Amino acid sequence: MIKQLNLTLPPEVAYNEEALKRYISTKITSVNQEDFTLRKLKRSIDARGQKIKIHLQAQVYINEPVPPLTEYQLDYPDVSKAMPVVIVGAGPGGLFAALRLVELGYKPIVLERGKDVQARRRDLASINKDHLVNGESNYCFGEGGAGTYSDGKLYTRSKKRGSVRRILEILVAHGAVEDILVDTHPHIGTNKLPRIVANLRESILQAGGEVHFDTKVTDFILKEGEMKGVITENGDRIEGLGVILATGHSARDIFIQLHKRDVYIEAKPFALGVRIEHPQQLIDQIQYNLADRGEYLPASSYSLAAQVNHHGKQRGVFSFCMCPGGFIVPAATASGEVVVNGMSPSRRNSKFANSGMVVSVMDDDLKPYEKHGPLAGMYFQQEIEQRSCHIAGDTQTAPAQKMLDFVQHKSSQELLETSYQPGLLSVSMDEVLPPFISQSLRKGFQWFGKKMKGYLTNEAQIVGVESRTSSPVRIPRDKDTFEHVQMKRLYPCAEGAGYAGGIMSAAIDGEKCAEKLIEKYG
Numbered sequence: 001m002i003k004q005l006n007l008t009l010p011p012e013v014a015y016n017e018e019a020l021k022r023y024i025s026t027k028i029t030s031v032n033q034e035d036f037t038l039r040k041l042k043r044s045i046d047a048r049g050q051k052i053k054i055h056l057q058a059q060v061y062i063n064e065p066v067p068p069l070t071e072y073q074l075d076y077p078d079v080s081k082a083m084p085v086v087i088v089g090a091g092p093g094g095l096f097a098a099l100r101l102v103e104l105g106y107k108p109i110v111l112e113r114g115k116d117v118q119a120r121r122r123d124l125a126s127i128n129k130d131h132l133v134n135g136e137s138n139y140c141f142g143e144g145g146a147g148t149y150s151d152g153k154l155y156t157r158s159k160k161r162g163s164v165r166r167i168l169e170i171l172v173a174h175g176a177v178e179d180i181l182v183d184t185h186p187h188i189g190t191n192k193l194p195r196i197v198a199n200l201r202e203s204i205l206q207a208g209g210e211v212h213f214d215t216k217v218t219d220f221i222l223k224e225g226e227m228k229g230v231i232t233e234n235g236d237r238i239e240g241l242g243v244i245l246a247t248g249h250s251a252r253d254i255f256i257q258l259h260k261r262d263v264y265i266e267a268k269p270f271a272l273g274v275r276i277e278h279p280q281q282l283i284d285q286i287q288y289n290l291a292d293r294g295e296y297l298p299a300s301s302y303s304l305a306a307q308v309n310h311h312g313k314q315r316g317v318f319s320f321c322m323c324p325g326g327f328i329v330p331a332a333t334a335s336g337e338v339v340v341n342g343m344s345p346s347r348r349n350s351k352f353a354n355s356g357m358v359v360s361v362m363d364d365d366l367k368p369y370e371k372h373g374p375l376a377g378m379y380f381q382q383e384i385e386q387r388s389c390h391i392a393g394d395t396q397t398a399p400a401q402k403m404l405d406f407v408q409h410k411s412s413q414e415l416l417e418t419s420y421q422p423g424l425l426s427v428s429m430d431e432v433l434p435p436f437i438s439q440s441l442r443k444g445f446q447w448f449g450k451k452m453k454g455y456l457t458n459e460a461q462i463v464g465v466e467s468r469t470s471s472p473v474r475i476p477r478d479k480d481t482f483e484h485v486q487m488k489r490l491y492p493c494a495e496g497a498g499y500a501g502g503i504m505s506a507a508i509d510g511e512k513c514a515e516k517l518i519e520k521y522g
Contacts, residue, residue, distance in 0.1 A: 001062040003028065007055070011296040014043065014054035024060060037061040039069070044184040045297075047288055052297060069178055070169040080208025082107040085517065086229055086240040088217050088254075090114075091145020092503045093246035093494025095200045097510035098209055099170065104518050108209040109238060111230065113216040113251075114142030116201075117194040124149060127330045128421040131396040136216065139331040139341060140250040140468070143213065144197035146495075147503040149329070149343065152188040153321070154180055154504050167507045174199040185301075189346025217247075217254070220261060227263075227490040242517045246493040246510060249471035250333045252378055254496070258475065259375060264486045267366070267374045268474035268498045271320070272381065273358035273441060274429065274462040275328050275340045276403065277418060278455070283324065283353040286454050299325035299348040302355070302452065308443035310436055313362070317444030320356030320469050327419040328354050328463055330396045337385035338398050340420065340463050352419045356466040359440040377472025388432050388465045392425045399427035403460040407442050416461050424463060432464045474498030482516035491517050 005024065013019045021038060028036070042057040079102050087094045087101075090112035098108035113136050114120065120142040126132040127139070140146045154168065168180050171188070175196045180186035188196065201211050219231040221239060229239030247254045258265050280300075284293045287300035305318035321341070325348030331341035342354045361377065369376035392399045398420055402412040412426045430438050441462075449456025475492035476485045477499070484490040491513040492499065494506035 002064055003060040003062065005056075005058045005060060007058065009054045009056055011052055011054055011294070014056055015296040024058075028060065028062070035062060037066045039066060040182045042184070043182050047300070050289070052288055052290070069181060070172050072166070072169040072173045074173055074203060076102050076203060076207040077105055078208050079105060079107040082208070083522070084109050084240040085242055085244065085514070086238055087111065087244045087246060088230060089145065089246035089248060089251075089493075089496070090143045090201070090211065091246060091248050091494065091506060092147060093145075093500065093506040093510035093513075094244065095144075095197070095204070095510070096167065096170070096507040097244050097246060097493060097514040098204045098211075099200065100511040100514040101518070102204060102207045102209055104514065104522070106241065106518060106522065108204060109240060110204065110209070110211040111215045111217055111232065111238065112143055112211065112213050114138075114213065116213050117143040117148060117197045119213075120149065127332070127396055131422055133332050133335045133396070135334050136214070138333055139329055140248060140333050143201065144193060145248050145506075146250070146331070146341070146468075147506075148193045148197055149190055152190050152193045152344070152346075153502065154186040154188060155184075164504060164508070167504055167511075171196060174203065187344065187346070187348070189348075190343045191345045219257060220263070222261060222263075222487070225486075226488040227484075241521050242489040242491060244491045244493050244510070244513050244517065245475065245497060246506075246513075247496040249495045250468055251496055252333075252382070255375060255378060255473045259373070263484070263490070264476060265374045266474050266476055267363075267377055268470075268472055269360065270377055270472045271316070271318070271358035271360050271469045272384065272465065272467045273317075273356065273437060274433070274464045275342055275354055275466045276357045276460055276462050277328060277352050277354040277416075277420075278457075278460040280325050280351055280353040282454060282457070282459055286452050299353065301353075304448045304451065306444050306447040308440050308447070310440050310443070315362070315436070315440050316360040317440050317447075318358065320358050320466070322353075322355035324348050324353050325350045326352065326354055328352075329420070330398070330422055331468060332385070332389075332396065336389055336394070337382065338389040338392060338396060339385050339465065339467055340398055341466070341468065350419055354419070356469060357441065357444070357462070358466055358469050359437045359444070365434070365436060374473060381467045381472055384432070384434070384465055385467055391427055391431055396422035397425050398422065398463050399429065399432050400424040400461050400463045401427060401429045402458045403445065403462055404456060404458040406462055407445050407456065412461070416459070418461070418463070420463060424461075429462060429464055470501055471496050471498050481520060482513050483520065489517075489521065
């Protein structure tokens with residue numbers, strides 16, 4: 001017998017396996033806890049009322065075999081002698097493109113400028129402890145891309161371009177916990193993603209594909225309007241059926257090289273601002289309306305957005321990549337710049353909550369940079385990152401200011417404890433941010449303080465700068481074929497090309513690029 005249950009439960013029951021089984025046994029007459037197997041299907045938190053409720057959809061199998069939770073099987077063909085396809089970048093877009101090519105019977109050759117996921121750890125430690133930035137191996141570059149060591153959230157607003165469930169099942173098949181198939185806002189955690197990324201790579205290699213680290217692409221093989229392959233820094237020429245370009249939002253040298261080789265690119269809307277850090281307990285109190293969330297409720301999150309008026313123009317101010325129970329990390333990709341990002345471990349057990357808080361950048365804002373053409377936004381980003389570094393002492397120490405002090409134009413005599421390991425320096429953020437950013441942030445913070453009572457406080461501080469929210473450049477492609485609008489056999493992919501915004505959407509886009517390339521040229 002199989003029973004379908006739709007339950008509304010308190011957290012201490014929903015998140016405690018033994019308590020949950022006891023509760024279900026009271027709902028099903030004449031069945032002991034030992035006589036059934038519980039399969040959770042969907043779980044979400046409802047914090048709208050006076051008491052927190054957990055909505056749980058589940059199936060109960062009574063004297064019935066329980067089918068596998070996922071249908072995905074690690075059963076790949078041998079593609080060692082198959083037609084090769086070149087993939088530039090081993091982030092989620094590149095890795096999932098490679099796996100899909102293997103499934104379709106083609107040999108992926110993945111070229112990654114950075115190091116493998118384990119070797120990256122040493123370079124991340126150097127940034128945090130010694131303030132040394134390796135331009136090829138950092139929080140943005142290396143196996144797994146920016147998502148591996150920056151958070152691991154697995155939700156996306158992208159519902160039309162591919163199967164979210166399929167991507168989640170592939171991750172589970174490679175070692176992710178099954179809870180990501182259940183929770184409304186699934187999360188793996190930056191501490192667990194490296195092993196999963198390494199398993200994805202192993203599947204590619206065992207099937208006969210290739211993955212090359214410390215292999216930086218510096219040029220493209222172009223002939224008669226087609227991209228035949230790429231040239232690496234050491235002069236190797238690598239050709240294939242096509243090129244999937246999945247280099248991420250921070251590969252500025254790739255944008256410059258495309259522009260230099262007259263491969264059409266264009267400016268793309270993006271946002272820039274700061275990362276804000278509150279005590280997690282304060283966010284829990286606001287969101288859960290509880291003095292203490294206890295041992296069962298997860299660290300709470302938030303999502304905020306406002307339209308503010310700045311000099312007669314409506315401008316968006318919004319939270320980005322909110323990390324409950326997380327850490328702020330240094331995400332620079334070159335020395336002489338300070339960039340911050342956020343991450344959360346799987347347990348989300350840090351005492352800090354942080355989120356990007358950014359302002360939309362408009363075309364008029366980039367007029368001083370228009371000589372750079374489609375790269376105007378990139379150079380705007382870079383200038384602010386370099387200013388942030390210089391003002392804070394030319395290390396990875398980040399400029400910071402208490403939140404309420406910033407809103408009230410006051411200097412912060414001292415700063416709060418922080419999760420940002422390289423350390424903070426008290427600075428007026430008006431020295432770092434352009435006026436349209438800082439003034440819009442002030443209005444946004446005031447609005448958010450009304451929406452979330454207690455949010456606008458000097459118990460929080462802002463840290464600069466959050467500048468890599470998305471790529472400021474788009475590598476345009478045909479909306480149906482995914483092929484570049486001008487250069488044949490070039491498939492711009494995922495976040496660096498301007499077509500994704502996180503692990504899930506990048507993975508989905510990688511699969512679609514692989515399918516579209518084979519559909520046309522395979």
